[in-house]
Amino acid sequence: MAGRLRQPTGRYGGRTAEERQEERRRRFLDAGLELFGAGPGYRSTTVAALSEAAGLSTRQFYEAFRTLEDVLAALHLQVNGWAEEAALAALAEARELPLAERATAVFHAYAANVTSDPRRIRITFVEIIGVSARLEEQRLARRARWVEFICGEAAAAVARGEAAPRDFRVAAAAFIGSVNGLLHDWNAGWVDATLEEVVEELVRQLLWILRPAGWCADVAASP
Known part of the structure; x- marks a missing residue:
């Protein structure tokens, strides 16, 4: 046509x-x-x-x-948009809370939104994979947006003396991969845990990235 x-x-x-x-x-x-x-x-x-x-x-x-691929592309962006809105709304409400509580609020909101409808998980984690170069570029661009979100919040935590300063880009990319994989496997029934336990594990991983062994706020704040 x-x-x-x-x-x-x-x-x-x-x-x-x-x-x-x-x-x-x-x-x-x-x-x-x-x-x-x-x-x-x-x-x-x-x-x-x-x-x-x-x-x-x-x-x-x-x-x-024009094509069915356009429908899939729109759905992929829509599902990610819903999840981002949920995460940002939670962050706005938790902005003044300590780091661990902020992270828990944000990831609970994200996970609850994505897993509220199994169709959303299949669209964004399964159906989008390997369709075309165009959709792979879109998928990676959307993942990069989440990486930037993590890096931005990590930088804010560093500025507040809550995290160790470093370049978080690689760690954030690895963490997003963990989020996607764990939520997909949990939804598929391959992980014997509640959603609360899944979120707790993700928060532990994130805090380990932000606060590696041997770092503490008191030491970081010392002159």
């Missing part, structure tokens, strides 16, 4: 063409979340099947998206 079909114009049923188009886009994304995240998966889903699940036509699909 050379390009998208022309967009409808004008009002219908009291809604603008843009509002109708946005609703159809949402319905396609909802159907994608179900089919990619709980049904046959991205690779076994067709445009026709997605359109049927959304209660729309294939013509309407191509008015909203």
Whole structure:
């Protein structure tokens, strides 16, 4: 297909063409979340099947998206966006708490958001893998965003005398890998633990990164 079909114009049923188009886009994304995240998966889903699940036509699909990959890409960003919003909201409320309590609040919010719907885990940790160079670039870019988040909070902890100063980029990348792997395995039933225990383990790992053996706040603060 050379390009998208022309967009409808004008009002219908009291809604603008843009509002109708946005609703159809949402319905396609909802159907994608179900089919990619709980049904046959991205690779076994067709445009026709997605359109049927959304209660729309294939013509309407191509008015909203170019390919199924575009749907998966949008879902991947959406799921990560929800998790980031949850983490940032928790951080805002816990900003004045000690480091361990801040970290616990943030990772509990993140983990609770991601694991609240198993479809989200499958989309962001499974279905996105190996689809195309474009989606791999998006996946790594989104992971880099989480790494920057960790590094930013680590720098804030250093400034408050709560952590040992160093370059945290490699450690943060390794930690994000641990987060993704542990949450995926826990959701799949391969880790015999409660979500609280999973979060506690992640916080212990993060604190070890920020406060290595032999470091203490009193020593760091000494002249």
